[in-house]
Amino acid sequence: MKSRRPLKQLALAIPDQETPVTNFLTASGTFQDGDLLLNQKGLRLISEETAVGNQEQPPDAKDFELQVEDLETIKVIGKGSGGVVQLVRHKWMETFYALKGIQMNIQEAVRKQIVQELKINQASQCPHIVVCYHSFYHNGIISMVLEYMDRGSLADVIRQVKTILEPYLAVVCKQVLKGLVYLHYERHVIHRDIKPSNLLVNHQGEVKITDFGVSAVLATSMGQRDTFVGTYNYMSPERISGSSYDYKSDIWSFGLVILECAIGHFPYVSNEQEGWLSFYELLEAIVDQPPPAAPADQFSPEFCAFISACVQKDPNHRMSALELLDHPFIKKFEDKDIDLGILVGNLEPPINFSR
Numbered sequence: 001m002k003s004r005r006p007l008k009q010l011a012l013a014i015p016d017q018e019t020p021v022t023n024f025l026t027a028s029g030t031f032q033d034g035d036l037l038l039n040q041k042g043l044r045l046i047s048e049e050t051a052v053g054n055q056e057q058p059p060d061a062k063d064f065e066l067q068v069e070d071l072e073t074i075k076v077i078g079k080g081s082g083g084v085v086q087l088v089r090h091k092w093m094e095t096f097y098a099l100k101g102i103q104m105n106i107q108e109a110v111r112k113q114i115v116q117e118l119k120i121n122q123a124s125q126c127p128h129i130v131v132c133y134h135s136f137y138h139n140g141i142i143s144m145v146l147e148y149m150d151r152g153s154l155a156d157v158i159r160q161v162k163t164i165l166e167p168y169l170a171v172v173c174k175q176v177l178k179g180l181v182y183l184h185y186e187r188h189v190i191h192r193d194i195k196p197s198n199l200l201v202n203h204q205g206e207v208k209i210t211d212f213g214v215s216a217v218l219a220t221s222m223g224q225r226d227t228f229v230g231t232y233n234y235m236s237p238e239r240i241s242g243s244s245y246d247y248k249s250d251i252w253s254f255g256l257v258i259l260e261c262a263i264g265h266f267p268y269v270s271n272e273q274e275g276w277l278s279f280y281e282l283l284e285a286i287v288d289q290p291p292p293a294a295p296a297d298q299f300s301p302e303f304c305a306f307i308s309a310c311v312q313k314d315p316n317h318r319m320s321a322l323e324l325l326d327h328p329f330i331k332k333f334e335d336k337d338i339d340l341g342i343l344v345g346n347l348e349p350p351i352n353f354s355r
C-alpha cells in the first residue's frame with residue numbers, strides 16, 4: 001500500500017514591495033490594471049494609451065463607445081448663444097470632455113436631421129480640429145461631447161494676456177491655417193463662423209478650430225442657406241452684402257481674429273471717439289470702408305503684409321490657407337522653436353459665463 005506523501009506546502013506570498021492600492025484603484029471605485037478596467041458595471045479592455053491617469057490624450061472614439069450616462073458634470077465652463085458648455089468626466093475612464101448643448105426652437109425632425117449630419121462631420125482626422133466624440137439629441141437639446149481644451153478659447157486668452165506677441169501669433173496662425181487647409185481642401189467645407197471663441201487652446205499650446213460643421217449644418221438643415229445665429233463681427237464683406245462666397249470668406253474672419261489678438265481689441269472702431277460702432281455702422285464699415293490694417297509702427301512688415309493678405313475686400317485678392325502657410329510671416333518663426341505652451345500654460349482655465 002502506497003504511503004501518502006504529504007502535499008507540498010502552498011506558498012501564498014505577499015510581494016516584497018507592496019503595491020499601493022491607489023495604483024490600481026481609482027477615485028471612482030474603478031479597478032484598473034494595464035488594459036483591464038473593472039467597476040460595478042463589469043469588465044472592459046482598454047488600450048494602454050487610454051488608461052486612467054493618462055489625461056494628455058482622451059481615448060479614441062474607436063477604442064470604446066462613449067455612453068452619455070457614463071458622463072458626470074463637473075461645472076459649467078462656457079456659455080454661447082445656443083446654450084451652455086459643461087466640463088464633464090467619464091466615470092469609467094476618468095477623462096474629461098466638454099459637453100456643449102445647443103437649444104433650438106425648431107421641429108424635432110429637423111433637430112434629428114442635424115444630429116445625423118453632425119455625426120457624419122464628427123469623423124475629423126486633423127490634429128487642428130477639436131474632436132467631436134459623440135453627438136445626440138435629448139429633450140429638445142442637441143448635445144456634442146467634445147475634446148476638452150483646458151485653456152478655453154482665444155477670446156479667453158486675450159482677456160487675460162491683453163495682446164499676443166508676433167512670435168506666438170505665428171505659432172497660433174500656423175495651427176489654425178493647418179486646420180483651415182484640412183476643412184477647405186480635404187473636407188471641402190467653409191467653416192462660416194471663425195471667431196476668437198471658436199479657436200480653442202490647451203495647456204500644451206495646441207490651437208484647434210471648433211464648431212466645425214455646426215453652422216454649415218444649421219444653415220443647410222434648416223432649409224435657409226444663410227440662417228445665422230451668432231456674431232456678424234467677423235463676417236466677410238461679400239457675405240454681408242449677400243454675394244456668393246467661398247472658402248476665402250473664412251480667411252477674412254481669420255485675418256480679423258489674428259489682428260484682434262495683436263492689437264488687443266476688435267479692429268473696427270469708430271474714427272471720431274475711438275468708440276465701438278453700432279451694428280449697422282459696423283456692417284457698413286466692413287462693406288464700404290477700406291479694410292483694417294496692422295499699424296506699421298508697431299508691427300513687423302511681414303506681419304502687416306500677412307494681415308493685409310487675409311483681409312483683402314475682394315476675395316479673389318485674398319490668399320488661400322495653403323498660400324498663407326508659406327507666407328514670410330509664418331516662415332520667419334518656423335525654426336525658432338517657439339512654445340505657445342509657455343504663454344498659455346500658466347493662464348487660469350476659464351470659467352466663462354459672460355458673452
Ligand SMILES: Nc1ncnc2c1ncn2[C@@H]1O[C@H](COP(=O)(O)OP(=O)(O)OP(=O)(O)O)[C@@H](O)[C@H]1O
Nearest residue numbers: 078079080081082085098146148149152153197230
Ligand atoms: N471643447 C471645449 N473645451 C473647453 N472649453 C470650451 C469648449 N467649447 C467651448 N468652450 C468654452 O465655452 C465657451 C462658449 O462656447 P460656445 O461654442 O457655446 O459659444 P461661443 O462660440 O462663445 O458663441 P456662439 O454660441 O455664438 O458660437 C467658449 O468661449 C469656451 O470658453
